[in-house]
Every structure is written in structure tokens, then in C-alpha cells.
Amino acid sequence: MSAPVPGKETAGRPGNHKRVLRTVIIISTFGGLLFGYDTGVINGALPYMQEDLGLTPLTEGLVTSSLLFGAAFGALFGGRLADRNGRRKMIMVLAVLFLAGTLACTFSPNTEVMIAARFVLGLAVGGASVTVPVYLAEVSPSDRRGRIVTQNELMIVTGQLLAFVFNAYLGNSFGEPHGIWRWMLVIATLPAIALWIGTNFMPESPRWLASSGSFGETLSVLQRIRSQAEARKEFEEVKAMAVEDYKSKMGSxxxxxxxxxxxxxxxxxxxxxxxxxxxxxxxxxxxxxxxxxxxxxxxxxxxxxxxxxxxxxxxxxxxxxxxxxxxxxxxxxxxxxxxxxxxxxxxxxxxxxxxxxxxxxxxxxxxxxxxxxxxxxxxxxxxxxxxxxxxxxxxxxxxxxxxxxxxxxxxxxxxxxxxxxxxxxxxxxxxxxxxxxxxxxxxxxxxxxxxxxxxxxxxxxxxxxxxxxxxxxxxxxxx
Known part of the structure; x- marks a missing residue:
């Protein structure tokens, strides 16, 4: 069954496709925002964790880098799972992983649990690092693809900036009590929930639908994110490329x-x-x-x-x-x-x-x-x-x-x-x-x-x- 598509009931209105495309871009790049926040928040949280969890230089490195180790495997398998199950469904799974990983980090009682929770969070970060740019590239008009895809990089650094701002506010306002780092971490649950809710209203990638043989849905999605003339023209190109794209996955x-x-x-x-x-x-x-x-x-x-x-x-x-x-x-x-x-x-x-x-x-x-x-x-x-x-x-x-x-x-x-x-x-x-x-x-x-x-x-x-x-x-x- 097709996912609900934003603006479906008004897709035929002139210019509506631009608003729908903008909405899709904003929702999907929340994955980049979470990527940035979760990698940046450790910057300010770590000094407080050192006291509460008794971190040494070794365990400090493990707490920080366990997310990155998880991200390597999230990136390695995330793309394949997105190819198999669809970009939209993969982003929904990542939103759940972001939420679960953030909550596990927030309530970690010791260093060992924190390292494991950060690994889970890393799976989401790595999956987002490959899935979101691919999704953006596949829903973007060719003449704007470079600029739209790099908006994900903008959201990543925006997420890092937000992490630094919240860290500074919480650290300067409530820095003395133990556990302030937990409040720094838990903030990331809000964009994770927003990503999951928003993804329910995003269309699937038209290119992925075509590669799966769902040409009717491909045209339907294109008509919602392009003008009618552009949708028809691009549909013919995507349809013609479907077999070629399928063969391209055969590379070894x-x-x-x-x-x-x-x-x-x-x-x-x-x-x-x-x-x-x-x-x-x-x-x-x-x-x-x-x-x-x-x-x-x-x-x-x-x-x-x-x-x-x-x-x-x-x-x-x-x-x-x-x-x-x-x-x-x-x-x-x-x-x-x-x-x-x-x-x-x-x-x-x-x-x-x-x-x-x-x-x-x-x-x-x-x-x-x-x-x-x-x-x-x-x-x-x-x-x-x-x-x-x-x-x-x-x-x-x-x-x-x-x-x-x-x-x-x-x-x-x-x-x-x-x-x-x-x-x-x-x-x-x-x-x-x-x-x-x-x-x-x-x-x-x-x-x-x-x-x-x-x-x-x-x-x-x-x-x-x-x-x-x-x-x-x-x-x-x-x-």
C-alpha cells in the first residue's frame, strides 16, 4: 500500500508540487539534523560524564567512538536495506533507532551500557548518512540535485550547532548538579519523534518504485513533486532507466x-x-x-x-x-x-x-x-x-x-x-x-x-x- 503523500488532495494545483517537494526535503533532512546533534552533543556532555561515570582517557575514547563504530556498520548495511525495502521505510526505521538509542544513552547507569547504547545510536547515524542523501537525490529535479543533496550537510552542521548551544546553556545554568549531561542527550528525542511522524506523510522515492516495477506509483509520486509536464517527461526517463538501474545493482x-x-x-x-x-x-x-x-x-x-x-x-x-x-x-x-x-x-x-x-x-x-x-x-x-x-x-x-x-x-x-x-x-x-x-x-x-x-x-x-x-x-x- 502506498504511503500517504503530503498535499495529495491538492496535487493538481499549479505550483503545489514545489510546496510538497520543500516539505519532503525538510522532513527527510531531520535525519541529518539528528546525525549532527548526536555526534556534536558529546562535545559538551563528556566533561560531565567524566565525573559521573568516572571515565579514563581509554573509556572516554570508547564512549565517543562507539557511536562511530556503529555508524560504520549502519552505513554499510543501511544502503542495502534501503535498496531492498525502500528509502522511506528505512528512514522510518532509523527514526525509531534514533529514539531508542537516545533514550538508552540518557538513562545509562554505567560506562558499559553507555558504550552499547552509543553503538545503537551509531547504527542510526550511519544509516542516515547514506539513506538520506540517496533519497534526496532521487526526489530532486536534476538541475537542483547538487544543491538539494548538500542541504543535508547544512542540517548536519545545524544539528551540531544546536547541540553546542544547548550544551552551553545547560552547562552554564545547571552545571553543578550531577546528571546534567543526561538532559543534554535527551533533547534529541524531539527531532527523532518529528522525523518518524513526518516520514508517515512522505512519498517513496520514485526511482526506487520504478526499480521495483511499480510504475503507476512512480508516476503518482512524480505528479506530486513536479509540474504535470515535468512529471510526464521524467516518468518516461525513469521508466526507461529502470532495467538499467536494476542491472547496475549487479556490480560485484x-x-x-x-x-x-x-x-x-x-x-x-x-x-x-x-x-x-x-x-x-x-x-x-x-x-x-x-x-x-x-x-x-x-x-x-x-x-x-x-x-x-x-x-x-x-x-x-x-x-x-x-x-x-x-x-x-x-x-x-x-x-x-x-x-x-x-x-x-x-x-x-x-x-x-x-x-x-x-x-x-x-x-x-x-x-x-x-x-x-x-x-x-x-x-x-x-x-x-x-x-x-x-x-x-x-x-x-x-x-x-x-x-x-x-x-x-x-x-x-x-x-x-x-x-x-x-x-x-x-x-x-x-x-x-x-x-x-x-x-x-x-x-x-x-x-x-x-x-x-x-x-x-x-x-x-x-x-x-x-x-x-x-x-x-x-x-x-x-x-
Whole structure:
């Protein structure tokens, strides 16, 4: 049975399809908002958990990174489940997981339960990281797809900003009583409930319906999110592509025996890795502690950390605008150079400036600069390029493997950062990230192609030539 569709009874009115599409985008990106809030809230909650749960650097890393470990598996299996059961149904399941995971974290009596609950929450975060962008891409008009898909990135950083604001308010207003971190966590139940309710009124992806052979429902959904003329035209295209899309799911590891497909697959994996080894999530997860160690008090650090959230949101707006103006590769390289420079300066000033408020403000200015380059260039480009770079034949394989690896690297950074901080100090820790940043620049310069305004055939030609095996691969075309 088809899901209720917003605006169904007035779908025929001129211009109504735009309102329906906007509503669908807002509801589905609540998954991104939850992604952002649940990854960002630990930033301010962790200092209070240390006292209540008696965390050590090891258990602190486990509490933070267990969500990321769960996200790796949520991303790996979430896409396959969405292919099998539908995008809309998968988002509903994720809303329930978000709610259950949040409540389990909120009422955790000890560290062991907290780690397990954070793992469950991670499954929802990882599933949302792959399902929501795919759903947005499949309901978006082709000429607005890039901008609409990157709105999910905007909601992620908005969720992180909200987490930082609520953390600062609760920490400064009620920071002394034990258990204030539980109130920081439980707030996430509200958008989880809103997502579940809203999803009941969302249509299924028209492309998924077509791939399942439900062409009548495909046309019905398109007529609600497009003008009548656009719906008819797109329906014919989607219907014609249905068989081809079905065949594209048949891609397997054996296809990586073709040199140019193997090269593009590893370029995608590399994109996932270099987005994370900048150390961005050391700031998003541990920013309050970094600022506290730099010279701010605990409550002052909570407030100062809001600046990191604000710049992330503003930079993402700029990044969305730049995507239509500047090449993806150029944006990526500029972002990598900017973040690496900021990391180097954080390490340098942490070393030479005496501890105090002045050093705290210098480090804050540099973390803000870092996030301007990361969220304004690297992050929006990474997910968009991953959605563009893989040919149809290995798109599911490539996206699943890339998202899994991205979350695993995220997990390793989240787990290792507090232990690095305790072992070698803040300056040397950021010098390590700066060295990794140099490696990321070298990889991007050598292996990442430009995808803006390029067709699939252009990319195939590029990778075949670089692989140096065009004659042998000539017969191995992508469906």
C-alpha cells in the first residue's frame, strides 16, 4: 500500500508540487539534523560524564567512538536495506533507532551500557548518512540535485550547532548538579519523534518504485513533486532507466578486475579517508576540552565552542553556493591546504604561548578558521563527489565501501584523540594531524579527478587513460 503523500488532495494545483517537494526535503533532512546533534552533543556532555561515570582517557575514547563504530556498520548495511525495502521505510526505521538509542544513552547507569547504547545510536547515524542523501537525490529535479543533496550537510552542521548551544546553556545554568549531561542527550528525542511522524506523510522515492516495477506509483509520486509536464517527461526517463538501474545493482568485487573501474573505486575510498584525517571530528567531538586545555574554564569553553558551530553553518552556506561556481577538485585542494595550515598553527601556538585566556582565544580563532575550510569546502565536496564519481555498475558497492571506511577512520580518530592528548599533549597531537593533512593534499592532487560538468563517459575516458589500459578495457563499458 502506498504511503500517504503530503498535499495529495491538492496535487493538481499549479505550483503545489514545489510546496510538497520543500516539505519532503525538510522532513527527510531531520535525519541529518539528528546525525549532527548526536555526534556534536558529546562535545559538551563528556566533561560531565567524566565525573559521573568516572571515565579514563581509554573509556572516554570508547564512549565517543562507539557511536562511530556503529555508524560504520549502519552505513554499510543501511544502503542495502534501503535498496531492498525502500528509502522511506528505512528512514522510518532509523527514526525509531534514533529514539531508542537516545533514550538508552540518557538513562545509562554505567560506562558499559553507555558504550552499547552509543553503538545503537551509531547504527542510526550511519544509516542516515547514506539513506538520506540517496533519497534526496532521487526526489530532486536534476538541475537542483547538487544543491538539494548538500542541504543535508547544512542540517548536519545545524544539528551540531544546536547541540553546542544547548550544551552551553545547560552547562552554564545547571552545571553543578550531577546528571546534567543526561538532559543534554535527551533533547534529541524531539527531532527523532518529528522525523518518524513526518516520514508517515512522505512519498517513496520514485526511482526506487520504478526499480521495483511499480510504475503507476512512480508516476503518482512524480505528479506530486513536479509540474504535470515535468512529471510526464521524467516518468518516461525513469521508466526507461529502470532495467538499467536494476542491472547496475549487479556490480560485484569481480568488476574491480577492470583497471579503470578499480582506479575509480580506490579514488572514492581515498576521498572518504582524506575527509576524515584532517582531524575535523577531534574538534567537533572534543572541542570543549581542547578549549579548556587551551586556557578557558569548563563553562567558558562550552560557550566559546558555540563559535565552532556557528562558523560550520555559515561555511556550509558558502560551500553550497561555491559548488555551482567552482570546480570540485579545486575546492577540495583549497580546503585541504587551509585546514592543514590551521592545524599546523594550532600545534605551534599551543607550544609557544603560555597557558591562559589569550592562548584560548588564539586557539579558538584557529579552530574557527579550520572549520571554515573544512565545512565550506572539504565536507560538502566529499559527499557530492562520492555521489558522482562511481559508474552505475559499481555505485552501490563504491558508496557502501566508501561510507564504511569513512566511519571507520572517524572511529579511529574519535577513539585515539583523548589518548593522544594525554600521551603527547595538544601541540604534538595537532602536528600529527598536520602531517596527515600534507598526505591528503598529495593524494587529492594526484588521484582525484574533476567531476563538475563532466559526463559519465568523460570520467570513464579519464580513468581508462590514466590506468594506461584503454584497449583492454574498451569492451568493458558501464551499463
Amino acid at each position: 568485487w569481480k568488476d574491480l578486475g577492470i583497471p579503470w573501474l578499480r582506479r575509480i573505486f580506490f579514488a572514492g575510498l581515498g576521498l572518504a579517508v582524506i575527509q576524515q584525517i584532517t582531524g575535523v571530528n577531534s574538534i567537533m567531538y572534543y572541542g570543549t576540552q581542547i578549549l579548556a586545555q587551551s586556557g578557558f574554564g569548563r563553562e567558558a569553553a562550552l560557550t566559546a565552542n558555540i563559535a565552532n558551530g556557528v562558523i560550520s553553518v555559515l561555511a556550509t552556506f558558502v560551500g553550497i553556493w561555491l559548488l555551482g561556481k567552482v570546480g570540485r577538485r579545486r575546492m577540495l585542494l583549497t580546503g585541504q591546504v587551509g585546514t592543514t595550515t590551521a592545524l599546523l598553527l594550532i600545534g605551534l601556538f599551543s607550544l609557544i604561548l603560555p597557558e591562559g585566556t589569550a592562548r584560548g582565544f588564539v586557539i579558538l580563532a584557529l579552530t574557527v578558521t579550520f572549520l571554515a575550510f573544512q565545512q565550506g569546502a572539504i565536507s560538502p565536496v566529499t559527499w557530492l563527489m562520492l555521489s558522482e564519481i562511481f559508474p552505475l555498475k559499481i555505485r552501490g558497492l563504491g558508496m557502501g565501501a566508501s561510507a564504511f571506511l569513512l566511519w571507520i577512520v572517524n572511529f579511529l580518530i574519535g577513539f585515539g584523540f583523548p589518548q593522544l592528548l594525554a600521551a603527547i599533549g595538544i601541540s604534538n597531537t595537532f602536528f600529527v594531524f598536520a602531517v596527515l593533512g600534507v598526505a591528503a593534499i598529495a593524494f587529492a592532487a594526484k588521484y582525484v579527478p574533476e567531476t563538475k560538468d563532466k559526463s559519465l563517459e568523460d570520467l570513464e575516458h579519464h580513468f581508462k587513460n590514466v590506468a594506461g589500459n584503454a584497449p583492454q578495457a574498451a569492451g568493458a563499458t558501464v551499463p
